[in-house]
Amino acid sequence: MIAASGPSPFAGALRWTAPDAEWAVLAQQPRQCSRADAVASDSPPPIAAGEALFNSPALLGGQASKAGLSCAACHRSGRDNPHFLMPQLSSAPGTADVTNSFFGPQRANGRFDPVAIPDLAMPGKVSRAADRPDLTRFIRNLVVEEFSGAEPSAATLDALAAYVRTIGRCPAGDDQAQPLRLADQLRLIDQSIAGARAVGGDDRALRRQLIAAARHQLGLIDERYAAARHAALRRDLVMASRDLARIGDGDTGWRPALDKWHARFVAKLGLRLRQREAVSLYDPAHLRHALADRARPPD
Ligand code: HEC
Numbered sequence: 001m002i003a004a005s006g007p008s009p010f011a012g013a014l015r016w017t018a019p020d021a022e023w024a025v026l027a028q029q030p031r032q033c034s035r036a037d038a039v040a041s042d043s044p045p046p047i048a049a050g051e052a053l054f055n056s057p058a059l060l061g062g063q064a065s066k067a068g069l070s071c072a073a074c075h076r077s078g079r080d081n082p083h084f085l086m087p088q089l090s091s092a093p094g095t096a097d098v099t100n101s102f103f104g105p106q107r108a109n110g111r112f113d114p115v116a117i118p119d120l121a122m123p124g125k126v127s128r129a130a131d132r133p134d135l136t137r138f139i140r141n142l143v144v145e146e147f148s149g150a151e152p153s154a155a156t157l158d159a160l161a162a163y164v165r166t167i168g169r170c171p172a173g174d175d176q177a178q179p180l181r182l183a184d185q186l187r188l189i190d191q192s193i194a195g196a197r198a199v200g201g202d203d204r205a206l207r208r209q210l211i212a213a214a215r216h217q218l219g220l221i222d223e224r225y226a227a228a229r230h231a232a233l234r235r236d237l238v239m240a241s242r243d244l245a246r247i248g249d250g251d252t253g254w255r256p257a258l259d260k261w262h263a264r265f266v267a268k269l270g271l272r273l274r275q276r277e278a279v280s281l282y283d284p285a286h287l288r289h290a291l292a293d294r295a296r297p298p299d
Contacts, residue, residue, distance in 0.1 A: 030077040
């Protein structure tokens with residue numbers, strides 16, 4: 001998650017990004033639109049928690065999780081990713097072989113047969129109907145059999161499926177890429193924490209997964225404040241992440257501890273991050289410089 005000393009900027013995302021698309025992936029994200037008929041109110045908790053899990057490598061296991069891959073690495077904003085490129089998995093940018101032994105032995109079919117990563121806003125081969133088990137079953141098999149993740153609880157799968165069902169097409173002419181901002185990471189942290197709070201006391205695995213999802217977002221923020229002048233901020237991000245891990249491991253009193261952590265994060269660290277966003281790598285000009293300066297890390 002967060003390296004103790006200076007992060008290597010974007011080590012994660014660039015591992016699966018075509019070399020000519022770094023800017024497109026780090027500065028922008030596809031627009032996300034909700035299906036009007038699927039959203040009854042303003043992102044009820046399972047949908048918001050599902051989105052947080054969708055963005056977290058902790059849901060997956062084995063090589064996928066080690067590489068920092070999440071569902072969102074391939075389905076950015078729940079859509080597709082025309083820039084996804086990992087030599088072990090892709091034949092061309094935007095393709096992946098999800099039956100590859102790289103991810104796990106269970107479903108490996110012994111062939112290298114990448115296909116285009118589908119845009120989940122479009123109708124596909126898996127039914128999204130809420131009264132059918134198809135989507136939940138598909139996601140369960142993806143997590144466990146293709147990505148070697150731990151068996152997800154029913155609540156985990158419900159949250160993921162609830163989120164996937166809301167992903168919809170954007171109105172014609174309103175489907176432009178959006179700038180990627182600190183607020184995107186902060187929103188997913190809020191959603192992870194709210195989701196973890198709402199988890200029933202006995203689903204410890206889901207609670208931990210949501211906390212891991214929040215910590216992953218803290219790590220992504222950390223990468224954007226890589227400059228030496230942000231050292232104090234980064235130190236505090238590491239501390240906040242460690243505190244969160246401890247709360248996740250705790251058996252009793254974790255809910256009030258989580259509330260306290262969140263209130264403090266919003267009032268203090270969150271505020272400082274916002275105040276310096278314009279001089280971080282969320283700012284397009286700073287990002288351009290950083291990308292021009294860095295040497296491509298070995299794969
Ligand atoms: C390495 C890239 C990659 C990752 C990571 C990934 N997917 Fe996919 N996803 C694909 C590809 C490629 C397909 C198309 C597979 C096919 O057609 O057989 C797909 C298909 C799907 C579909 C079916 C779409 C349809 O046709 O109806 C759903 C739903 C889906 N993924 C959700 C997820 C979820 C949830 C996760 C995380 C647990 C995830 N994906 C992680 C690449 C990925």
